[in-house]
Each structure stands twice: as structure tokens, then as C-alpha cells.
Amino acid sequence: MSMIAAFYSGKSILITGATGFMGKVLMEKLFRTSPDLKVIYILVRPKAGQTTQQRVFQILNSKLFEKVKEVCPNVHEKIRAIYADLNQNDFAISKEDMQELLSCTNIVFHCAATVRFDDHLRHAVQLNVTATQQLLLMASQMPKLEAFIHISTAFSNCNLKHIDEVIYPCPVEPKKIIDSMEWLDDAIIDEITPKLIGDRPNTYTYTKALGEMVVQQESGNLNIAIIRPSIVGATWQEPFPGWVDNLNGPSGLIIAAGKGFLRAIRATPMAVADLIPVDTVVNLTLAVGWYTAVHRPKSTLIYHCTSGNLNPCNWGKMGFQVLATFEKIPFERAFRRPYADFTTNTITTQYWNAVSHRAPAIIYDFYLRLTGRKPRMTKVMNRLLRTVSMLEYFVNRSWEWSTYNTEMLMSELSPEDQRVFNFDVRQLNWLEYIENYVLGVKKYLLKEDMAGIPEAKQHLKRLRNIHYLFNTALFLIAWRLLIARSQMARNVWFFIVSFCYKFLSYFRASSTLKV
Numbered sequence: 001m002s003m004i005a006a007f008y009s010g011k012s013i014l015i016t017g018a019t020g021f022m023g024k025v026l027m028e029k030l031f032r033t034s035p036d037l038k039v040i041y042i043l044v045r046p047k048a049g050q051t052t053q054q055r056v057f058q059i060l061n062s063k064l065f066e067k068v069k070e071v072c073p074n075v076h077e078k079i080r081a082i083y084a085d086l087n088q089n090d091f092a093i094s095k096e097d098m099q100e101l102l103s104c105t106n107i108v109f110h111c112a113a114t115v116r117f118d119d120h121l122r123h124a125v126q127l128n129v130t131a132t133q134q135l136l137l138m139a140s141q142m143p144k145l146e147a148f149i150h151i152s153t154a155f156s157n158c159n160l161k162h163i164d165e166v167i168y169p170c171p172v173e174p175k176k177i178i179d180s181m182e183w184l185d186d187a188i189i190d191e192i193t194p195k196l197i198g199d200r201p202n203t204y205t206y207t208k209a210l211g212e213m214v215v216q217q218e219s220g221n222l223n224i225a226i227i228r229p230s231i232v233g234a235t236w237q238e239p240f241p242g243w244v245d246n247l248n249g250p251s252g253l254i255i256a257a258g259k260g261f262l263r264a265i266r267a268t269p270m271a272v273a274d275l276i277p278v279d280t281v282v283n284l285t286l287a288v289g290w291y292t293a294v295h296r297p298k299s300t301l302i303y304h305c306t307s308g309n310l311n312p313c314n315w316g317k318m319g320f321q322v323l324a325t326f327e328k329i330p331f332e333r334a335f336r337r338p339y340a341d342f343t344t345n346t347i348t349t350q351y352w353n354a355v356s357h358r359a360p361a362i363i364y365d366f367y368l369r370l371t372g373r374k375p376r377m378t379k380v381m382n383r384l385l386r387t388v389s390m391l392e393y394f395v396n397r398s399w400e401w402s403t404y405n406t407e408m409l410m411s412e413l414s415p416e417d418q419r420v421f422n423f424d425v426r427q428l429n430w431l432e433y434i435e436n437y438v439l440g441v442k443k444y445l446l447k448e449d450m451a452g453i454p455e456a457k458q459h460l461k462r463l464r465n466i467h468y469l470f471n472t473a474l475f476l477i478a479w480r481l482l483i484a485r486s487q488m489a490r491n492v493w494f495f496i497v498s499f500c501y502k503f504l505s506y507f508r509a510s511s512t513l514k515v
């Protein structure tokens with residue numbers, strides 16, 4: 001019997017960010033492996049016209065939860081959605097709900113965050129720093145609390161090259177930042193943001209680093225651990241391979257490449273692609289929850305959940321495998337044939353952006369206008385290129401994360417726990433994983449049917465023919481213009497034509513002789 005699974009039985013667990021990518025997989029695994037847990041409280045806000053209950057209903061009725069319903073048929077009764085907005089005081093939780101949370105919670109998993117790179121500093125601080133502080137305050141009032149697990153990111157210290165499992169302080173104290181956000185106006189915040197984030201690339205990584213400092217400073221007597229995942233990708237094994245439900249990280253780029261919008265990227269092929277499957281992160285998180293509660297380490301332990309130092313893969317290999325998978329499993333209605341290149345040169349990037357991205361978008365929009373439709377491709381392309389430019393920082397550098405605590409924890413697990421809560425990335429076969437990832441993007445994000453693959457392949461053939469025709473026409477036009485202007489070009493042209501004519505005449509004469 002798994003000790004970790006047994007540990008969660010009968011427990012009341014509080015999860016923030018349960019409606020997010022990682023939160024859903026965390027809930028799924030908990031219900032599937034510990035169906036006897038008492039209750040999972042989730043802090044949810046209404047969104048996109050859905051009430052909190054409707055959101056939970058939708059999650060539980062999704063494909064991700066199909067296996068859970070077999071193992072834990074009363075899952076609806078074990079999940080308690082609590083109306084909450086982490087941007088508000090006391091999270092806008094009602095008094096009764098707050099009382100219940102404070103008196104019953106045994107374990108907290110804090111996953112909620114804004115993961116947008118371009119979020120305004122005020123908002124990123126509110127969610128990634130202030131809300132963490134408030135949650136810790138709540139946790140300190142929970143008499144039954146056994147462990148508080150905070151999800152950070154391996155990139156919180158991406159300004160460093162080698163990162164240990166320790167908290168690195170930021171120059172300005174988080175408390176000062178929180179206070180200043182109360183009274184500074186947006187214009188001043190905009191002005192000081194570059195100075196505050198320093199050599200980090202965005203407000204996300206900066207505020208996640210501040211969040212860690214808050215955890216350290218406010219930990220008091222709590223049993224706390226911090227998990228730092230790198231780039232979280234689709235599921236590797238559980239509950240089934242390839243599950244993904246948002247565009248973050250590589251998923252959006254896989255779509256953009258598969259649909260033929262993105263054909264070149266400024267990326268270093270040899271740089272380490274530190275991707276980590278979401279189920280691996282969740283398995284480590286649950287193991288850390290158990291270890292922190294049962295072994296009560298004296299200090300806050302940080303666990304790196306990364307792949308680079310144990311089973312490295314680089315962006316070149318990853319890009320190549322993504323492209324190879326498109327050959328077998330193409331996406332439907334592609335704009336152009338998927339083709340791609342990595343370049344590390346800024347001028348080449350600008351050239352590719354103009355020739356391979358913007359020009360086809362402009363031509364397509366011209367075609368849309370001619371056929372009486374609204375042009376849209378240039379706008380889509382501009383947004384895509386903006387997104388790509390924000391991700392470039394992460395595909396042109398390599399980091400080294402030490403993983404002593406993570407490896408120590410692995411050695412502490414029983415063989416059964418190592419199997420059920422597997423977070424050993426050395427067992428990951430990248431080629432297989434990437435193929436399943438692309439397939440998952442097609443099925444779960446794009447919602448495309450496998451039956452459409454032959455038609456998608458036909459469509460790609462048509463695109464190839466259009467591409468050849470277009471290039472030939474372009475060549476002939478360019479050549480014609482050149483001939484009109486240059487005597488030398490004319491001479492070359494007549495030489496080629498007469499050579500071809502002689503060759504054909506010889507060929508015809510020799511075949512006549514044979515007859």
C-alpha cells in the first residue's frame with residue numbers, strides 16, 4: 001500500500017488555483033489515489049459567465065476526471081467550492097466558509113498565481129505576493145494544519161545561471177513593495193518596474209521570487225515547503241498521456257507551428273529545454289506534502305522539479321521531433337505547411353519575420369479583402385510575434401538547477417510510492433513524450449478528430465503545390481524584370497534556352513533513331 005496515498009486518506013485539503021492547469025491535475029491525482037480523503041476545499045471565483053459551481057461541474061465532467069469517477073463515484077460530494085477572489089481582502093470569503101476552512105484544513109497546496117509575463121506589477125504583486133502573505137496568515141490560524149506547500153517556479157531566479165535549492169533575497173523587501181503598491185499610481189509603478197525587476201525578464205519571475213521571500217519570512221511555526229517546477233508541459237503518463245488545456249509554455253507555439261503560422265524562431269538549438277510534465281510536478285507535490293507533514297524538516301525545504309540535470313533535452317531536438325510528429329499527425333486547415341528554423345541572429349530573425357511571417361499574412365489579408373471578407377491575419381501574426389518575443393528569453397539560455405532535495409525525497413520513498421508517485425524524470429523518453437504532447441494538443445486543445453487526418457494531409461499537399469506554383473511565378477516575374485534591364489541577364493537567358501532546345505532536339509533525334 002502506498003504510504004503517501006494512505007496519508008491523504010481522511011484529510012481535509014485546501015487547494016488554491018484548482019481551476020488552473022496544475023490544480024486540476026493535482027485534484028485528479030488526489031481523488032484517484034486517495035478516494036477516502038475527507039474533502040478538498042477549492043477557492044474559486046466566478047469567471048466567463050460561469051458561477052463557481054458551474055466551473056466545478058465542468059471540471060468534474062471533463063475527460064481528465066473520467067478515471068476518478070470510476071474510483072471515487074461520490075467525487076462531487078468530496079469537493080467543496082468556496083467562493084473566493086484572491087485579489088480581495090480576506091479573499092472575499094464568507095465568515096462561515098472562513099471558519100470552516102480555518103478549523104478543518106490539514107494540508108494547503110497554494111497553486112494560484114498570475115502566470116502572465118506582461119502583467120502590471122500591481123496586479124502581479126497582489127496575486128503572487130500579497131495573496132501568498134494572506135494565505136500564510138490564514139494558515140497560521142489553522143490548528144489542524146500539517147503542511148503548507150507553496151508552488152513557485154524554477155525561473156524565480158532566472159537572473160542566475162546556477163540555482164540551488166535556497167531562497168535568494170531580492171534587493172527590496174517584499175513588505176515595502178506590497179506597501180508601495182497601495183499608494184503609488186500606475187504611471188509611477190510603470191516607471192519603476194524595470195528598476196525593480198532588474199535583470200529578470202518580466203514581472204512574473206520577479207513577483208514569484210518575492211512570493212518565496214514572503215513564504216520564508218512568514219513561515220513562523222508552520223511546516224512549509226516550496227516547489228519550483230520549470231516549464232510545465234502536458235501529462236506524461238497520468239491519467240493519460242498528452243493532456244493539456246492551455247496555451248502557456250510550449251503548447252501555444254506547437255499550435256502556431258503546426259498550423260503553419262510560426263516558421264522560424266530566435267532560439268538556441270543547443271540550449272536546454274527544461275520541460276517537465278505536469279503529472280511529474282503533481283507527483284512530487286504530493287510526495288512533498290506527505291514528507292513535510294510526517295518528517296517535519298527543521299527548515300523550509302525547496303524542491304526543484306526540473307529535467308535538465310537528470311535527463312536533458314535541447315530545443316533543437318524538441319523542435320525537430322515536433323516537426324516530425326506534424327508529418328504523421330498534421331493539424332487541420334493549416335495556413336501554411338509546417339516548416340521551421342532556429343536562428344540565433346537578430347537580423348536573420350527580422351528577415352524571417354518579414355518574409356516568412358508578415359508577408360504571407362499581408363498577402364492573405366489582401367486575398368480576404370478581394371473576396372469581400374474582413375482581413376485578420378496581420379493582426380493575428382502581430383500578436384503571435386509579440387508572444388514569441390516574450391518567450392525568446394527562455395529558449396536562448398540554459399540554467400543549472402541543483403536537485404539534492406528532490407533526489408533525497410526520491411530515496412525516502414518506498415518502492416510502491418516511487419511507482420505510484422513517480423517523479424523520476426530519468427525514465428522519460430523525450431521522443432515519445434513530445435509525440436504524445438503534439439497529439440494531446442491536437443485532441444484536447446484544438447479538439448480535432450483523428451478521423452480528419454487524411455483530409456489534413458491532402459490539405460498540406462495542396463499547400464505544397466500552391467507554394468511551388470507561387471515560387472515559380474515569383475521567379476519568372478523577377479527574371480522577366482531582370483531581362484528587361486540587363487544585357488547580361490538576357491545573354492544568360494538565351495544561352496539557357498538554346499541549350500535546352502539543343503538538348504531536347506538531340507533527345508528527340510536519338511529516340512527517333514531507336515524506333
Ligand SMILES: CCCCCCCCCCCCCCCCCCCCCCCCCCCCCC(=O)SCCNC(=O)CCNC(=O)[C@H](O)C(C)(C)COP(=O)(O)OP(=O)(O)OC[C@H]1O[C@@H](n2cnc3c(N)ncnc32)[C@H](O)[C@@H]1OP(=O)(O)O
Pocket residue numbers: 115116117118153154155230231232247248249250251252253254256257262263264265269315316317318319320322323340341342380383384386387390391394395
Ligand atoms: C536545429 C533544429 C531544427 C529544428 C527546427 C525546428 C524549429 C522550430 C521553430 C518554430 C517552431 C516551434 C515548434 C515548437 C517547438 C517547441 C518550442 C517551444 C518553445 C517554448 C518556449 C516556452 C518558454 C516558456 C517559458 C516559461 C518560463 C516560466 C515558466 C513559468 O513559471 S509560468 C508559465 C508560463 N507562462 C506562460 O507561458 C504565459 C505566457 N503568456 C503570456 O504571458 C500572455 O499570454 C502573453 C504572451 C503576454 C500574450 O498576452 P495578450 O495580452 O496578447 O493576450 P492573451 O494572453 O489573451 O493571448 C493573446 C493571443 O496569443 C495566444 N497565446 C497565448 N499564449 C501563447 C503561447 N504561449 N504561444 C502562442 N500563442 C499564445 C492566445 O491564444 C491569443 O491568441 P488569439 O486569441 O488568437 O489572439
Ligand SMILES: NC(=O)C1=CN([C@@H]2O[C@H](COP(=O)(O)OP(=O)(O)OC[C@H]3O[C@@H](n4cnc5c(N)ncnc54)[C@H](OP(=O)(O)O)[C@@H]3O)[C@@H](O)[C@H]2O)C=CC1
Pocket residue numbers: 016017018019020021022023043044045047084085086087110111112113114115127151152153154208228229230231232233246248249
Ligand atoms: N505552467 C507553467 O509552466 C508553470 C507554472 N508554475 C506555477 O504553478 C502554479 C500553477 O500554474 P498553472 O496551473 O500553470 O497556472 P494557471 O494560469 O493555469 O492557473 C492559475 C490559477 O490561479 C487562479 N487564480 C488566478 N487569479 C485568481 C484570483 N484572483 N482569485 C482566485 N484564483 C485565482 C486561477 O483561477 P481562474 O481559473 O479563476 O483564473 C487558476 O486556477 C503557479 O503558481 C505558477 O506560478 C511554475 C512553473 C511553470
